[in-house]
Amino acid sequence: MIDFKELPKEELFGQGNVGCKGCGAAIAGRQAMKVLGERTIITIPASCMATLGGNNTKTTWGVPFYHTLFECAPAVSSGIRAALEIQGIKDVHVVSWGGDAGSADIGFQSLTGAAERQEHMIHVLYDNEMYMNTGGQTGSQTPLYAMTSNSALGKTVHKKNMLAIMEAHGIDYVASANIAYPEDLMAKFQKAAAKKGFSYIHILAPCHRGWQIKPEETIEISRKATECGLWELFEVDEGKRTRTYEPSFTPVADYLKSQGRFKHLNEDHISSFQKSVDTYYGRGE
Secondary structure, three states: OOOHHHOOOOOOOOOOOOOOOOOHHHHHHHHHHHHHOOOEEEEEEOOHHHHHOEEOOEEOOOOOEEEEOOOOHHHHHHHHHHHHHHOOOOOOEEEEEEOHHHHHHOOHHHHHHHHHOOOOEEEEEEEOOOEHHHOOEOOOOOOOOOOEOOEOOOOOOOOOOHHHHHHOOOOOEEEEEEOOOHHHHHHHHHHHHHOOOEEEEEEEOOOHHHHOOOHHHHHHHHHHHHHOOOOOOEEEEOOEEEEOOOOOOOOHHHHHOOOHHHOOOOHHHHHHHHHHHHHHOOOOO
């Protein structure tokens, strides 16, 4: 368990970033760095997180930060780990941190390669469920029916299950996380950092612009996703799967109707979401 009183007061990410107000990605970065600490090297592909992290000679990161091409952050992290090993440096966390495109789509080839090789590193997918750095387009992590800038009628196919895909690699550690549950999120980074092989953490990190919510609602909406059952919090620790938080099962409608991207849904759409949650958790009749 995480003792918040024992966390360092120093901020290794967050101060002076140029993210939007209420940016879920920035919140995730700040929470994770409280656990990872200063002996960390970060690689980030093209994404909002790379942009808000800084450019040229200025950065909001208090650790080494490399801005990579879209498709290769895990590959660059693999190289960094190899260089550290050659030098006999063992106490540095190597982390690639990508958005939807840089992890699940454009960057998937280097991610799956690093996982297959069991590289000693952590990969983070901060999931805002759209390609927000380039205007809010649909990606594989966009949920069914969600409206985006290039899908005004809503996405017609289901979201790719990246957690299941990464679990299938047989890696040391796989976990979902949510910025509205910082204790759970930090505990998972603590576990991942202690592993000798590859770890994958998938964080729900809402974007108020893409989700069409108020900036001050980021945490509230993120919490609703877990409480209604649509965003399960769990971990697979060396093959053992454990749910790390039991939701209260608030109505799925409360979550969907609080976002502009789902404003076009009718009662049948909402009922289908509710039915899928009830079936998954064994709450059906």
